[in-house]
Amino acid sequence: MNEIKIFSPATVANVSCGFDVLGFCLDSVGDDMVIRKIEKKGIYISKIEGFDLPYETELNVAGVSALAMYNSLDLDFGFEIEIYKKIKPGSGIGSSAASAVGSVFGMNELLGRPYNKTQLTEFAIKGEALASKCEHADNLAPALFGGFTLVKSLKPLEILQIPSPDDLFATIIHPQIEIKTSESRAVLPNQVALSDAITQWSNLGSLVHALHTSDYNLIKNSLHDVIIEPHRSKLIPHYEEVKKVVLKAGALGAGISGSGPSIFSLCKGIEMAKNVEDAMRNVYAKTGIEFDIHVSKINIEGIKIK
Amino acid sequence: MNEIKIFSPATVANVSCGFDVLGFCLDSVGDDMVIRKIEKKGIYISKIEGFDLPYETELNVAGVSALAMYNSLDLDFGFEIEIYKKIKPGSGIGSSAASAVGSVFGMNELLGRPYNKTQLTEFAIKGEALASKCEHADNLAPALFGGFTLVKSLKPLEILQIPSPDDLFATIIHPQIEIKTSESRAVLPNQVALSDAITQWSNLGSLVHALHTSDYNLIKNSLHDVIIEPHRSKLIPHYEEVKKVVLKAGALGAGISGSGPSIFSLCKGIEMAKNVEDAMRNVYAKTGIEFDIHVSKINIEGIKIK
Known part of the structure; x- marks a missing residue:
């Protein structure tokens, strides 16, 4: 070969x-x-x-x-x-x-x-x-x-x-704006409250447990970010509105993908993921900002030969 | 009844x-x-x-x-x-x-x-x-x-x-000193470095995964505390020495039990747990401080009718 x-x-x-x-x-x-x-x-x-x-x-x-x-x-x-x-x-x-x-x-x-x-x-x-x-x-x-x-x-x-539960999907919106890496780093605090750190590690420990046990409800209850999101979400236009409608549409959770500007959500099943796609589109269609939306099953195989 | x-x-x-x-x-x-x-x-x-x-x-x-x-x-x-x-x-x-x-x-x-x-x-x-x-x-x-x-x-x-792996034991030494609750709280910082918080949640996420997969080596690599131990360990006499000999004796890890003064270790198998008991005893026997040591399997049942 x-x-x-x-x-x-x-x-x-x-x-x-x-x-x-x-x-x-x-x-x-x-x-x-x-x-x-x-x-x-x-x-x-x-x-x-x-x-x-x-x-x-x-x-x-x-x-x-x-x-x-x-x-x-x-x-x-x-x-x-x-x-x-x-x-x-x-x-x-x-x-x-x-x-x-x-x-x-x-x-x-x-x-x-x-x-x-x-x-x-x-x-x-x-x-x-x-x-x-x-x-x-x-x-x-x-x-x-x-x-x-x-x-x-x-x-x-x-x-x-x-491990990843069988029926887990992601919907991701990419608003076509540029966030400079330097800016997304600069907004992060060097120090965080111990109480917030405890909340964060409690949620991460719970999320790992939820993924092991395919507990969608616990995935939902664990997908919170009290440390980074309050700072970085300000750099993403309409972030709070997107998150609100996405959760209302049934998503398990939503957050910043990487350092943004994309916003991801996790969903149980393709139907919910498509509802979330519609909800995201409805918010951004009114803004004049160009965007892409991706709906995807979680890829458990990773990179592969075509 | x-x-x-x-x-x-x-x-x-x-x-x-x-x-x-x-x-x-x-x-x-x-x-x-x-x-x-x-x-x-x-x-x-x-x-x-x-x-x-x-x-x-x-x-x-x-x-x-x-x-x-x-x-x-x-x-x-x-x-x-x-x-x-x-x-x-x-x-x-x-x-x-x-x-x-x-x-x-x-x-x-x-x-x-x-x-x-x-x-x-x-x-x-x-x-x-x-x-x-x-x-x-x-x-x-x-x-x-x-x-x-x-x-x-x-x-x-x-x-x-x-979940808890089948062959997990704990050895705990209780040095009979009093640490006031107010004191063990007062030494904790309100703010922690974000980098330390990341290390801590990475370790907790890994520990939860390790317990799910009975991966003793990963349990060992996850049992670290970069946030609390540096402060509270100072209140426990001979803490560093106990930790050092316990790890040398083969323990998967050691740390402060609750807010102290007890020091716990986790071990794979009863034999390692008893070796750790000897190591703990050797340190405290020289100090003049009274102590108890407990060796115990992890109790997966919890409280029970006798």
Whole structure:
């Protein structure tokens, strides 16, 4: 096998109470990528469609992660990467993570899987760092492993796969505004009230238990964020209104996807997820702000060969 | 049935990363209590052995919780309570919680179980509040439900039962010193670093996952407390030394039991738990401070009829 076509999924990080550690994987939105073995040594980006991204390997997220992996091996051939980008950069649903994992996953498959998924995450972190200016794995882990993941620690990298109930769907709205990473970081407090921290970890512990026991009601009661949302939600137009109508439409919960501007909700069943889609559309249709909406089953498989 | 004899177990609250929400139940240490139906209306403490506690119903933890339950019913008879106290008050392993749950559990059994365990916890909270000057359930919940419990919220009261691996044991040392509740509260910060809070909730989420998957190695990697332990451990003599030798002896982790002064450890298997007992004894034997040590399997049943 000299060429592989893969689907690299979008992901939702943070998930309300799980700031900086939790994430889940989507099914209906993701990039396509082709990875090809070539005679010439090195990593080359040969095609980019969908969005205007750099072709220089060292400036391209998929290129940087691929290089990190390539340099760990001693190969007498190289790889060519084609990127068919469908996840909008800056949308808050793991666009850079999809690129970062796509190249290393594809290369690993072509090489006969010398590395496990945790090792692939290590390489992908290098690519992700190019985009987000810091090393983190909260989108990479769900993209590679699928389902819900908890990044227990970065050094050493430890990723836990949390089970996902069968009938769990996500609806995500992406308002097409730009939130600068620097701004979304600047609004976060350095210190938080101990009482709020206790509420947050109680909810995260409960959410992990709820996912293990497929307890939708407890998922609903756990999807709260008393630490980050009060600050970052101010950067997202109509956030409170969206959240209100989404919950009224029956969603288990709603929150900021990653650092925004996308807003995710979790739903039991496709019907509820579609009702939530309508509710989100109704709010944003009146605003004049362009938006996309994605409805997706939770993708328990993660990145895959097409 | 007019009389019932019960075993009301000691418990460990907080459990390192689970401050204010997590707890587990012990098997080898607990109070015996007798609850008896009597013709005279009201709640009466008729016998107390072991420690010097008040006989006045309104001043006795078991009396107060019993009264809360009794007053919710319209009965034409009363109850007499005998307390054979074995858990030392102030030891940090849920002495007051054992009293608080014992009376209501026993009455509920004699009455044909009009209340479920969550409702019993609500009554027991009233007794616990007499002892600890605030309403909390982190010892009550494991005493009543057994195993590991997570008190997701107090209002409304929501208690989750987290599974416990088969071969999990605890070893607990109780140094016989007094730490005033006011002092153990005063050392806690109102504000904590967001980065520390993230570490703590990552560990709690991981611990819940580890308990669900019987992953002893992950239990070990999750039993860390970066928020409370740095402050409260200073109030416990030789804390660091005990922790060091306990971990060296193979324990999965060690931490402050409740608000101290007891130090708990969790171990895989009875042999490791006994090695930890020896290690704890070796440290405290040199200090001149009196101490007790308890080795116990995790009690998944909780409070029970003897």
